[in-house]
Amino acid sequence: MTELRDRETNVMELQDRGNCLAETQELFDVRPRFISIEELQVRETIAVFMVLAMLLFVSSVPLPLGIPPESPIPIHIKAPWMFGGIQWLLLRFPVPIAGWIIPAASLGFLLTLPWWARRAGVRWGRFAFMVLALFWSIITLAYALQA
C-alpha cells in the first residue's frame, strides 16, 4: 500500500511538472500563428515593387527588332527558346516522333504524375520528373548552343 501511494505521489508530481513546463512554454511562445490580410497586402506590395524594379532594369536594355519579312537574306529559322528542344528533336528524328509523340508523352506524364507517384512512391515521382526536366533542359541548351 505504501509503495502504491508513493508511486501515485510520484506520478502526480511528474504531471504537475509537465503541466508547469507546458504552461511556461505557452507563456514564452508568443509567435503569431496567423497574419491579417492587411499584413499580407503590405508584403505583396513590397514584392510587386521588387519584381517591377527588376523587370524595369532588364527592360531598359533595348529589345532589337527581328529581320524584316521582305529581307532577301537567307536566315537560319530559330524557334523561341522554350521550343528549342522540339526543334532540336525535329532536326534529328522523324516529324511525328519529334513533333508530336515525345512532347505529347512528356505532357501525358506530367498530367498523370500524381497517379504514378501514388502507385510507385513519391520519391520515384520526383526522380522521374527530374529526369524529364533534365532531358528537356539538355536538348534546349544543345539547340541554343547549336543555333
Next chain:
Amino acid sequence: MVKPVRSFTFLQHIRPRRIPVAALRFGATLCLGGISFLAFLITVGTGVLLLFHYEPGKQAYISVASMVSLAPYGGIIRSLHFWAAQGMVVTVLFHMARVVWHHAYRPPREKNWVIGVFLFLLTLILDFSGYLLRGDREGAGAAEIAQSLLRGLPGGAGLAALFLGSIELGHGSSLTLYVWHVFILPGVLLVLQLWHFWRVRRDGGVRAL
C-alpha cells in the same frame, strides 16, 4: 441557417481574412506562383498598351518598328511585355519543379496539379503566339513549322486554319492568331489561374474563414 452566396465564398477563398504564417514562409513556395501571376498581369497591362499601335497581318513588322521608334515609351513597353512573358515561362517552370520537389501534388491537390499543367501548356502557347505576331522572318519561319506540324495530324489543316489563320509566306502574323493571343488564350489563362488559386486555398494551403 443561411447559406453564403457561392461567389462570396469564392472571394473569401481568394482573399481570406487571416493567413497561417506557415503557409507564407518564403522557403515554402519561393513566391514563384505569385511572381508568375504578377508577370501575367504585367504582360496583360503592357499588351493592352501595345494594342493601340499594333496591326496584325502584313503590317505587323512595320507597326512594331514604328511603335518602338515613334510611340512614346513604345520601346520600353514592348521590352516589358517581352521580359514579363519570358519571366512568366521561367517562373511557371520553376514553380512546377518546386511543387514536385515538395510532393505538393499529392491528395487532395491532384486536381490542382492537373490545372497547373494546363496553365503551363497555355503559357507556352501564349508565348509562342506572341513570337509569331512580331511579324519578322524568324516568326514567319516558326509559323511555317507550326503549320506543317499541325497539318501532319488527321484533320490538322482545319486545326492550323483555326489557330494560325491564313498565314502567307514570309509573314507569321495573322488576324486569327491575334485574336487567340489577345482575347482567347489570356481569358482562358485568367480563369484557370483563379481556379488554381481557389483550389490552393480549398485544398488547405491557406484556409478561408
